[in-house]
Amino acid sequence: MNAPFRIKKTLNNNAVVATDASSMELILIGKGIGFGKVKGDIIKGDVIDKLYILTSEKEQEQYVSLVRSLDESFIELLNDVITHIEKRMQTTLNEHIHVALTDHMAFAVKRLEQGMDIRNPFLLETQTLYPKEFTVAEEVIEEINQVLGIHLPDGEIGFVALHIHSAVTNRSLSDINQHSRLINRLAELIEESLEIKLDRKSINYLRLVRHLRHTIERVEAGEKVDKQEKLAKVLKEEYPLCYNLAWKLIKVMQNTLNKPIPEAESVYLTMHLQRLT
Known part of the structure; x- marks a missing residue:
């Protein structure tokens, strides 16, 4: 990315589409960067606050x-927000967040103005799964x-946390949401089978x-888990209800992820289930 940049299109007073010396197309953000500018004008690096490639x-x-x-x-506010996220997460974010988070927050503010409140059923799970992103x-x-003088519902914290996690891990929101739904379904199955709330x-x-999250991630990554045959035998005899439920949960995960789950996972799941009872 080599300055100076040549304007290709002015978006507004503070944003332009430009090309660098190697003809790479970029979006440049800066106070007054597009004011009075036309196609072909040159912009030097010292007036640019932010630069997005968006390949x-x-x-x-x-x-x-x-x-x-x-x-x-609003665009300026979201650019500041994304810069803050990048600093706090101490990593380069997938550039898709510029589109995804800006669009999401614009829609969230619009919903608030119209008196609509979309519940987030996975708020607690999201906080548990991704604590740093949630913070x-x-x-x-x-x-x-504070900037807009509004009060967005707490559910939006969970939605934003998922956008951050997506940008940090380069995973799609649909995959991340699938995992949240799966964990929520497993929790409901536990409540039903053990007759507890x-x-x-806790x-x-x-x-x-957290264990379920790591299990899903291990399965997705194809990681192997050492067999625990002796411990499995003991748990099967001592805690048959929890052991059988563990296998029930494993089958649900296998069907949802469409991947085999190592047998050893039943041991760890049984111990977690026993703690719950």
Whole structure:
């Protein structure tokens, strides 16, 4: 990315599409960067606050469309928010977050203005699964609330946390949401089978959810787990209800993920289930 940059399209007073010396197309953000500028004008690096490559043509089109349809101050706020996320997470984010989070927050603010409140059924699970992302999401929602003088519902913290996790791990939101739904389904199955009501804020529940998350990640990554035949035999005899339920949960995971689950997982799951009872 070599300065100076040549303007290809002015989006608003603070955003332009430009090309660098190697003809790479970029989106440049800066106060007044597009004011009075036309196609072909040169921009030097010292007036640029932020620079986005957005290598996907589709994403660049989506971002251009968003910038043109939303208030400049809102775009500026979301750019500051994304910079804050990157600093707090101490990693480079997938650039898709510029499109995905900006679009999501614009829609969230619009819903609030219209008196609509979309519940987030996975809020506690999200906080348990992704604690750092959740903490940063709390900061993001607080900043947006303060700047815009609004009060977004707490459920939005969970949605933003998932966007952050998606941008950090380069995983799609649909995959992440599938895992959240799976864990929620397993929790409901545990309650039904053991005839208990899980305390979703208890340490044992948090441990179970984290274990399920790591199990799913291991399965997705194809990691092997050492067999625990002796321990499995003891647990099967001592805690037959929990042991059988563990296998029931494993079958649900296998069917959902469409991948085999190592037998040893039944041992660890049984111990977590026993703690819950």
